[in-house]
Amino acid sequence: MLYELHDVSKRYDQSKKQVVALNGIDLTIAEGEFLAIQGSTGSGKTTLLQMLGALDGPTAGSVLFEGQDLAKMTERQLSRLRSNAFGFVFQAFNLIPTLTAQENVETALVPLRISATERAERARSALAEVGLAERGAHVPAELSGGEQQRVGIARALVHNPRVILADEPSGNLDERTRDEIISLLENLWRERDQTIILVTHDSHIAARASRRLWLDAGAVADPNIAGEPVPPEELVPSPV
Amino acid sequence: MFLTYIYRELRRRHRQAILTSLGLALGICLVVVVSATAGGVRNAQTQVLHTLYGVGTDITVSQNATQGSGGPAQFGMNPGSPDQQGQRFSRDRINSTSGLALISDKKVTSIANLNGVSAAVGGLTLSSIHMSGHFAQVTGGTSGPPAGQFGGSVTSTATPSQAPIKIDAFSIAGVDVADQSIGPLSSATITSGRTFSMSETDAKVVVVDSGYAKQNSLAVGDTMKIGGVKFTVIGVSKSASADANVYMPLQRAQTLADEKGKVNQVYVKATSATLITQVKKAIKATVPGATVTTAQDLANQVSGSLSSASKLANQLGKWLAIAALVAAIAVASLLMLSAVGRRVREFGTLKALGWRSRRIVSQVLGEALAMGVAGGIAGIGLGYAGAQLISRLSPSLQATVANAGFPRGGATTFGGSPGGAGPSSAMRGFAHTVTVNLHAVVSPALLAVAIALAIGGALIAGALGGWRAARLSPADALRRVD
Ligand SMILES: Nc1ncnc2c1ncn2[C@@H]1O[C@H](COP(=O)(O)OP(=O)(O)OP(=O)(O)O)[C@@H](O)[C@H]1O
Numbered sequence: 073m074l075y076e077l078h079d080v081s082k083r084y085d086q087s088k089k090q091v092v093a094l095n096g097i098d099l100t101i102a103e104g105e106f107l108a109i110q111g112s113t114g115s116g117k118t119t120l121l122q123m124l125g126a127l128d129g130p131t132a133g134s135v136l137f138e139g140q141d142l143a144k145m146t147e148r149q150l151s152r153l154r155s156n157a158f159g160f161v162f163q164a165f166n167l168i169p170t171l172t173a174q175e176n177v178e179t180a181l182v183p184l185r186i187s188a189t190e191r192a193e194r195a196r197s198a199l200a201e202v203g204l205a206e207r208g209a210h211v212p213a214e215l216s217g218g219e220q221q222r223v224g225i226a227r228a229l230v231h232n233p234r235v236i237l238a239d240e241p242s243g244n245l246d247e248r249t250r251d252e253i254i255s256l257l258e259n260l261w262r263e264r265d266q267t268i269i270l271v272t273h274d275s276h277i278a279a280r281a282s283r284r285l286w287l288d289a290g291a292v293a294d295p296n297i298a299g300e301p302v303p304p305e306e307l308v309p310s311p312v
Numbered sequence: 313m314f315l316t317y318i319y320r321e322l323r324r325r326h327r328q329a330i331l332t333s334l335g336l337a338l339g340i341c342l343v344v345v346v347s348a349t350a351g352g353v354r355n356a357q358t359q360v361l362h363t364l365y366g367v368g369t370d371i372t373v374s375q376n377a378t379q380g381s382g383g384p385a386q387f388g389m390n391p392g393s394p395d396q397q398g399q400r401f402s403r404d405r406i407n408s409t410s411g412l413a414l415i416s417d418k419k420v421t422s423i424a425n426l427n428g429v430s431a432a433v434g435g436l437t438l439s440s441i442h443m444s445g446h447f448a449q450v451t452g453g454t455s456g457p458p459a460g461q462f463g464g465s466v467t468s469t470a471t472p473s474q475a476p477i478k479i480d481a482f483s484i485a486g487v488d489v490a491d492q493s494i495g496p497l498s499s500a501t502i503t504s505g506r507t508f509s510m511s512e513t514d515a516k517v518v519v520v521d522s523g524y525a526k527q528n529s530l531a532v533g534d535t536m537k538i539g540g541v542k543f544t545v546i547g548v549s550k551s552a553s554a555d556a557n558v559y560m561p562l563q564r565a566q567t568l569a570d571e572k573g574k575v576n577q578v579y580v581k582a583t584s585a586t587l588i589t590q591v592k593k594a595i596k597a598t599v600p601g602a603t604v605t606t607a608q609d610l611a612n613q614v615s616g617s618l619s620s621a622s623k624l625a626n627q628l629g630k631w632l633a634i635a636a637l638v639a640a641i642a643v644a645s646l647l648m649l650s651a652v653g654r655r656v657r658e659f660g661t662l663k664a665l666g667w668r669s670r671r672i673v674s675q676v677l678g679e680a681l682a683m684g685v686a687g688g689i690a691g692i693g694l695g696y697a698g699a700q701l702i703s704r705l706s707p708s709l710q711a712t713v714a715n716a717g718f719p720r721g722g723a724t725t726f727g728g729s730p731g732g733a734g735p736s737s738a739m740r741g742f743a744h745t746v747t748v749n750l751h752a753v754v755s756p757a758l759l760a761v762a763i764a765l766a767i768g769g770a771l772i773a774g775a776l777g778g779w780r781a782a783r784l785s786p787a788d789a790l791r792r793v794d
């Protein structure tokens with residue numbers, strides 16, 4: 073198993089009140105899955121994705137990646153894991169505004185300590201893969217939202233990660249661009265067997281995933297109870 | 313990537329980067345200007361000490377006179393009997409400078425033999441006062457109006473109740489002709505004629521200070537009468553401190569004052585500057601009760617605009633420079649922190665990509681370093697220009713040494729009471745005033761310190777920013793909305 077989550081909970085202790093973002097999640101994710109995580113706002117989707125990307129640890133329970141407990145890893149090991157195994161795609165693209173598209177893609181290769189020429193070469197081919205071979209020299213401000221997110225995807229896949237973690241990657245895009253971006257991700261999954269975990273509000277996007285997961289108030293829920301109307305034919309049974 | 317990233321970030325925030333660099337530059341500029349000025353003031357002080365003291369002289373030794381010895385010049389100006397009233401009189405007095413006790417030649421030899429002393433020569437300073445006029449027509453009491461004070465060579469009209477009295481006073485310094493590298497003539501330059509030759513140990517020759525020579529229309533080859541003896545002027549000297557009006561061979565001065573084998577000043581040169589305090593102690597043991605004055609003691613007695621400048625540079629200037637530097641670093645730190653604060657999500661993203669905190673901190677430090685180097689170079693440029701400007705304006709500073717502990721030659725302040733019993737005020741060493749021009753000095757060491765300060769300041773700012781960037785957990789950083 074790529075991921076095994078056992079009774080994962082995340083509480084935020086604030087001065088006023090305690091927020092339970094995740095509440096006892098048990099979940100396994102296999103290699104090659106295209107998992108869509110759905111749920112209403114505040115249900116804990118981003119929190120869960122950050123657990124999976126080793127950006128944050130649970131307050132209770134354990135997250136195992138390839139059998140290794142992330143909570144037992146040092147900061148150094150976590151950094152290495154992030155740079156090798158995970159590729160993040162963000163809703164707001166999160167490109168470095170001063171760097172060109174090419175350089176932005178290269179930032180994902182910086183921790184790998186490879187030669188500058190190899191870095192440039194790999195970044196170029198990643199950009200070509202997302203259809204932006206000609207735009208490498210442009211800074212984010214000179215690119216459209218869709219193009220920026222393509223750069224974001226190129227940055228997420230340039231180091232051949234084990235899993236791409238995308239948090240509402242099309243949330244800031246119009247419908248047509250949204251479809252382009254999702255198709256791009258879907259193709260990676262279909263053609264390369266790339267494992268993809270994608271958080272979305274959007275049932276149309278979720279429908280293209282191999283498996284869907286509903287979160288409600290920090291727990292894995294039965295979509296029928298979870299409130300958001302989902303066409304029955306789009307539901308895929310959850311093999312928890 | 314490291315450099316590209318730094319360059320791009322600085323270009324994006326160029327206004328802030330320029331502001332930060334400029335702030336540092338101003339701080340550095342002040343440090344450079346103040347230090348250069350302080351260096352200039354120190355040089356000026358050294359220059360003053362050399363002119364006052366002679367380049368070679370490290371220590372002078374004198375002994376305060378006990379009451380009555382040496383002493384005030386006394387002129388019998390009260391007519392002895394009524395029939396002398398209204399008669400002409402002419403008096404000549406040559407005395408060892410008052411307030412100074414006589415020291416035997418032998419002591420000079422023992423000082424010269426002390427450890428750490430490379431040379432010691434004796435000097436005898438005399439004051440010559442010539443008065444001429446008519447005895448007063450005394451009608452009543454004996455006391456006249458208050459004493460008048462005269463400096464240098466003075467011709468004065470005395471009290472209206474009396475007929476004019478001509479007073480001609482000047483100072484004489486007896487110089488050891490064997491070693492003129494220390495002693496009173498060492499701070500003087502010969503402007504015409506020559507100085508004493510080694511063989512003129514007892515010759516009737518004098519070197520005259522240019523001011524005195526001008527006043528009395530004396531030139532090389534002229535003769536002048538001192539204490540009834542004819543002397544030939546062999547040279548005219550110029551000394552900023554005007555140690556004495558007239559210099560003559562020591563033995564001659566001793567004869568003139570009738571003080572064979574006696575001196576009242578000993579000029580000492582130490583073998584090394586580090587030995588001066590030790591030598592001072594040894595001299596005090598050799599000549600009990602002696603006033604031993606080192607160049608440093610003298611420096612402490614310097615007053616006037618030079619010492620004000622030195623105080624200004626050393627105290628106000630130092631604090632000003634430190635304050636400016638601290639302010640610059642504080643501003644740089646604040647700007648850095650706010651810049652990093654706006655990039656929290658950027659750093660969170662990089663952490664999500666596997667960048668270690670260390671790498672992010674070094675990125676921030678690199679940016680700070682670039683601003684520090686730019687600020688340092690600009691600051692040195694500005695500071696150099698400022699120092700150049702000061703040197704160009706070259707303000708003149710006055711240094712005054714007024715102290716009885718260092719009486720030299722021209723002892724010509726005296727009070728004269730025509731009414732008899734003798735003037736009350738003792739003759740003392742008068743104040744030496746020297747004018748020097750201030751030149752700010754920028755040394756390579758100073759530039760190195762300035763660069764180090766700029767870089768250090770920038771690194772402090774960068775470290776604060778880096779700490780702020782590194783401390784965030786990536787999850788929190790990514791949640792930040794900017
Ligand atoms: N740092 C934090 N401190 C306190 N509460 C937090 C923090 N981060 C998240 N939460 C809370 O945890 C809950 C889950 O947040 P999360 O961002 O995972 O929701 P989400 O499902 O991604 O929502 P959205 O669809 O709006 O992005 C929310 O109630 C949120 O307010």
Ligand SMILES: [Mg+2]
Binds near residue numbers: 117119
């Ligand atoms: Mg979210």
